[in-house]
Amino acid sequence: MGKTTGFMEINREQAIERDPIERIKDWKEYSAPFSDDMMQRQGARCMDCATPFCHIGMEIDGATSGCPIHNLIPEWNDLVYQGKWQEALKRLMKTNNFPEFTGRVCPAPCEGSCTVAISDPAVAIKNIERAIIDKGFAMGWIKPRIPKARTEKKVAIIGSGPAGLAAADQLNQAGHDVTVYERSDRAGGLLMYGIPNMKLDKEVVQRRINLLEEEGIKFLLNTEVGKDISPDQLKAQYDSVILCTGAQKPRNIMIPGREYQGIHYAMDYLTQATKKLLDGQDNDTLNAKGKDVIVIGGGDTGADCVATALRQGAKSVNQFSINPQLPLKRVEGNQWPAYPRVFSLEYAHKEAKEQFGKDGRQYSVQTKAFITDGRDAVQALFTVKMGKTRDQNGMFVYEEIPGSEEVWPAQLVIIAIGFEGPEQPLLNAFGVNLDQNKIDAPYGQFNTNVEGVFAAGDARRGQSLIVWAINEGREVAHCVDQYLMGKTTLPTVRAV
Numbered sequence: 001m002g003k004t005t006g007f008m009e010i011n012r013e014q015a016i017e018r019d020p021i022e023r024i025k026d027w028k029e030y031s032a033p034f035s036d037d038m039m040q041r042q043g044a045r046c047m048d049c050a051t052p053f054c055h056i057g058m059e060i061d062g063a064t065s066g067c068p069i070h071n072l073i074p075e076w077n078d079l080v081y082q083g084k085w086q087e088a089l090k091r092l093m094k095t096n097n098f099p100e101f102t103g104r105v106c107p108a109p110c111e112g113s114c115t116v117a118i119s120d121p122a123v124a125i126k127n128i129e130r131a132i133i134d135k136g137f138a139m140g141w142i143k144p145r146i147p148k149a150r151t152e153k154k155v156a157i158i159g160s161g162p163a164g165l166a167a168a169d170q171l172n173q174a175g176h177d178v179t180v181y182e183r184s185d186r187a188g189g190l191l192m193y194g195i196p197n198m199k200l201d202k203e204v205v206q207r208r209i210n211l212l213e214e215e216g217i218k219f220l221l222n223t224e225v226g227k228d229i230s231p232d233q234l235k236a237q238y239d240s241v242i243l244c245t246g247a248q249k250p251r252n253i254m255i256p257g258r259e260y261q262g263i264h265y266a267m268d269y270l271t272q273a274t275k276k277l278l279d280g281q282d283n284d285t286l287n288a289k290g291k292d293v294i295v296i297g298g299g300d301t302g303a304d305c306v307a308t309a310l311r312q313g314a315k316s317v318n319q320f321s322i323n324p325q326l327p328l329k330r331v332e333g334n335q336w337p338a339y340p341r342v343f344s345l346e347y348a349h350k351e352a353k354e355q356f357g358k359d360g361r362q363y364s365v366q367t368k369a370f371i372t373d374g375r376d377a378v379q380a381l382f383t384v385k386m387g388k389t390r391d392q393n394g395m396f397v398y399e400e401i402p403g404s405e406e407v408w409p410a411q412l413v414i415i416a417i418g419f420e421g422p423e424q425p426l427l428n429a430f431g432v433n434l435d436q437n438k439i440d441a442p443y444g445q446f447n448t449n450v451e452g453v454f455a456a457g458d459a460r461r462g463q464s465l466i467v468w469a470i471n472e473g474r475e476v477a478h479c480v481d482q483y484l485m486g487k488t489t490l491p492t493v494r495a496v
């Protein structure tokens with residue numbers, strides 16, 4: 001509960017960020033380390049609210065509210081306040097396999113539903129989470145946990161993103177022989193190739209992979225299931241298979257000029273940037289240096305592209321959103337404890353603002369066509385402004401605003417308008433049923449129509465969050481253990 005009167009006496013403080021102009025000169029994490037004192041003060045703000053909404057983990061009005069893995073937030077807040085860091089770590093690890101990831105990049109739906117946030121800024125839960133796990137690693141408290149007994153059951157997991165890793169961790173701890181198949185050259189899924197290094201250092205990801213390996217999990221990298229090994233071979237070799245292949249099929253934008261050079265998907269762009277950082281591979285066509293860059297898509301993936309372009313030395317960066325700017329405060333219909341749909345200046349936009357004097361976001365913009373330089377390379381974008389209203393049924397409709405046409409110079413365009421779902425060929429090869437492009441495997445059971453084949457994470461749920469991937473990885477492990485052994489002691493929380 002923290003200090004009884006802490007929430008009345010202490011203001012919210014968050015991790016200090018490195019200076020935006022300095023940090024865009026490198027690829028290191030943008031947040032600076034924070035002190036134990038500061039975190040203890042923040043822990044003191046947890047108010048013993050009796051019904052802690054911070055860990056409800058529910059969908060309210062289409063967005064997640066509260067922590068989906070039901071982290072025992074008030075308990076570890078109190079333990080941090082008391083300086084009992086090792087105890088706090090034990091509590092944290094009960095529900096979260098990878099707090100070093102969520103403590104860095106989770107959008108923290110817990111904070112939106114923190115009871116303090118009804119009247120004051122929320123407890124800095126995410127920073128506290130990170131402080132606990134970072135201290136755990138720094139102090140050497142995190143040690144490989146080698147399972148004492150083995151069951152002789154074999155499980156194959158396809159995909160090494162947070163869902164696959166969480167499932168692997170749980171099932172390995174239950175004594176099963178776990179092999180993770182990954183087509184990339186490094187494990188981690190979007191944690192490794194997708195989320196940029198300045199948000200989540202790749203050494204932090206690799207540290208966890210190394211630990212899981214030490215604990216007995218086998219990683220087969222550069223191995224694409226469906227190409228290097230068939231689904232039938234897997235089914236014959238393993239007692240169970242879990243599909244954690246993500247939902248990385250990009251949504252395209254089909255407008256005149258789409259075929260011109262210089263127009264790329266966000267994932268290709270971000271992956272290339274991380275590969276260059278890790279391996280030194282260069283690719284001029286995917287480099288923003290000296291270019292006018294336009295990112296189409298107003299979401300977080302787009303923001304990561306903005307931050308990447310800034311570090312590559314872009315001449316200008318704009319990010320187009322079809323939606324209007326969010327309000328500065330919660331509006332009617334978006335009340336606590338729902339996730340606050342309010343304007344915020346994320347790390348990338350702070351950096352753009354410092355560099356160019358404005359954050360680069362352009363609202364209510366629809367791209368109508370790409371314009372060429374006459375040699376098949378993109379040179380500019382033709383756009384129009386959109387008005388957003390509701391129709392008679394209350395549904396949102398967008399209408400072009402006459403006379404709002406504009407032309408924007410751009411030699412590099414990044415498409416970041418979301419993902420259609422998982423790639424289908426592998427799913428067809430397994431013969432699993434689909435539900436609106438996603439794998440049909442009901443939440444809470446996670447089994448597909450194919451005997452012994454389960455699914456979890458974005459491949460089942462659609463593009464979501466790391467914390468949901470961890471939730472699904474843990475839950476599918478519970479179900480697979482039950483399937484293999486007829487009983488299970490692996491935990492379940494069964495969020496909805």
Ligand SMILES: Cc1cc2nc3c(=O)[nH]c(=O)nc-3n(C[C@H](O)[C@H](O)[C@H](O)COP(=O)(O)OP(=O)(O)OC[C@H]3O[C@@H](n4cnc5c(N)ncnc54)[C@H](O)[C@@H]3O)c2cc1C
Pocket residue numbers: 105106107158159160161162163164165181182183184188189190191194195199223224225226244245246247248270300301304426456457458459463464465466467469
């Ligand atoms: C650019 C970007 C930034 C994001 N930032 C955040 C963030 O800041 N915070 C947050 O909470 N969420 C973020 N997300 C969302 C989050 O990363 C995903 O929801 C999460 O990674 C999903 O985990 P997953 O394990 O289901 O799938 P993924 O992480 O997508 O992993 C799937 C893995 O399966 C592998 N695979 C696919 N097919 C095969 C095959 N046939 N054989 C072998 N391997 C295969 C892929 O190579 C991949 O490694 C972001 C997403 C993107 C795209």
Ligand code: SF4
Pocket residue numbers: 066067068069071073102103106107108109110111125126129467
């Ligand atoms: S995992 Fe995310 S939602 Fe849960 S406590 Fe951490 S920051 Fe909050």
